[in-house]
Amino acid sequence: MKWIFIICIFLMVSGMMTAQTTENKASKKDSILLAKFKAKGTYPLIKASKLSGVMPVEGINEKADVGMKYKLLFSLATGTNDPQKVKDQNKGLAEIGRIINLHIAAGVPRENIEVVIVSHRKSLYSLFSNDAFKKEFKIDNPNITLIQELESAGSKFIACGQAMQFLDIDRASLLPSVKIAIASKVALSTYQSKGFVLYEIDED
Numbered sequence: 001m002k003w004i005f006i007i008c009i010f011l012m013v014s015g016m017m018t019a020q021t022t023e024n025k026a027s028k029k030d031s032i033l034l035a036k037f038k039a040k041g042t043y044p045l046i047k048a049s050k051l052s053g054v055m056p057v058e059g060i061n062e063k064a065d066v067g068m069k070y071k072l073l074f075s076l077a078t079g080t081n082d083p084q085k086v087k088d089q090n091k092g093l094a095e096i097g098r099i100i101n102l103h104i105a106a107g108v109p110r111e112n113i114e115v116v117i118v119s120h121r122k123s124l125y126s127l128f129s130n131d132a133f134k135k136e137f138k139i140d141n142p143n144i145t146l147i148q149e150l151e152s153a154g155s156k157f158i159a160c161g162q163a164m165q166f167l168d169i170d171r172a173s174l175l176p177s178v179k180i181a182i183a184s185k186v187a188l189s190t191y192q193s194k195g196f197v198l199y200e201i202d203e204d
Contacts, residue, residue: 054102115153129176157178
């Protein structure tokens with residue numbers, strides 16, 4: 001019995017150390033990206049996240065068709081309701097900003113880009129109004145400025161009604177501009193049927 005207890009403790013500690021190592025690697029990766037963006041990165045449209053930068057590239061010989069319409073659909077699943085982590089900006093939203101910036105940097109006019117962001121799972125917490133976020137987590141929502149910038153650039157946000165039910169999130173908690181779909185699956189299939197290109201924005 002004693003050995004079983006010792007083994008359980010060992011496995012628990014090993015698991016904690018592995019989780020810590022993974023978190024440290026992710027943090028180190030972000031630090032490297034930030035350093036690169038700070039040194040060389042540009043922010044042609046979305047500027048509210050340091051992770052949304054674009055690195056300059058020389059010798060480009062495969063160019064975007066700047067005359068066509070780009071319909072970008074994002075399935076946003078990143079986010080958390082962990083009180084220790086909600087102070088950080090949602091990296092998925094930052095990545096969406098980076099993808100938009102990449103298209104702008106490629107020469108695509110802003111008016112030729114249509115963006116729809118379908119939020120599900122715990123990414124919904126990032127779409128809380130500042131008042132609702134403060135009530136839930138006792139701090140300001142760090143995503144508000146980035147969301148406002150994405151919306152100013154023409155992005156449409158849609159929340160998954162099923163995830164809202166499962167997570168017990170009411171409509172009043174979300175920003176007023178967010179639309180509600182019965183399910184993210186339905187919203188995603190609707191927009192894909194309209195010719196939107198799907199990007200899965202999930203945890204690494």
